[in-house]
């Protein structure tokens with residue numbers, strides 16, 4: 163069962179493939195020495211007595227619109243964020259920004275034992291939102307989160323280590339090769355060239371794209387990070403096969419990726 167949030171205009175999904183759109187999604191999480199990632203319920207994310215007792219725990223939530231009414235979401239956002247949401251001209255954009263932010267606040271509030279609008283979030287210099295140490299003290303070191311929004315699907319990832327998540331609505335892109343050439347490292351470009359079917363190429367493009375986005379969101383660097391400084395494996399499980407200047411990057415980061423066309427049993431359980 164997915165964590166169900168009492169938000170009238172949001173449907174929590176037990177699997178993102180229940181969404182009505184075709185999408186791709188990935189998450190990236192940092193690992194401590196010898197750690198492997200464990201998917202956890204939100205209630206046991208910080209519970210060190212839960213099994214397994216060590217390692218990196220993460221919780222991933224996906225939601226889809228029931229309607230595009232943002233009124234039920236607004237009470238969960240502080241006034242400044244409500245004003246930001248109102249500035250979006252397109253109703254689907256308003257909904258997805260409000261839904262992702264409200265859902266993140268509700269889940270963080272559960273961990274922090276406070277009201278969602280009291281969750282204090284600050285942004286680091288490159289834009290990554292994080293819990294405010296002045297309000298939440300040492301817990302900030304143990305609770306990391308990230309959100310992603312696209313039309314028709316939103317996601318929230320919370321973890322005990324740095325985490326990033328990306329969801330993208332899949333579209334056929336006129337200049338897919340040009341975008342890939344500008345953003346992907348050579349091994350990923352080679353893999354893309356070797357894909358024979360157009361559907362295979364689109365799936366691979368979005369796999370690499372969402373893995374890259376999740377990674378640069380986990381590090382917090384965003385577009386300040388050289389997008390051609392890292393590469394991912396073409397096949398599952400997704401591995402960071404190259405990262406400039408880092409030996410054995412596969413041991414430092416874990417990933418999961420899923421696209422709307424993959425069978426339900428093969429995706430990351432989240």
Ligand SMILES: CC(C)(COP(=O)(O)OP(=O)(O)OC[C@H]1O[C@@H](n2cnc3c(N)ncnc32)[C@H](O)[C@@H]1OP(=O)(O)O)[C@@H](O)C(=O)NCCC(=O)NCCS
Pocket residue numbers: 259263288289290291308309310311312326327328329345370371372374375378379380381382383384385389
């Ligand atoms: C901002 C960026 C980090 C993600 O943007 P995006 O994919 O368009 O949007 P998403 O919905 O996935 O994520 C947006 C959320 O990321 C978070 N975010 C913003 N800057 C961030 C950063 N530096 N690190 C982590 N998270 C960040 C915010 O919570 C933001 O939502 P909010 O403003 O409502 O709070 C940035 O990487 C970007 O614009 N990328 C697009 C283009 C690109 O070239 N990608 C390369 C693929 S390899």
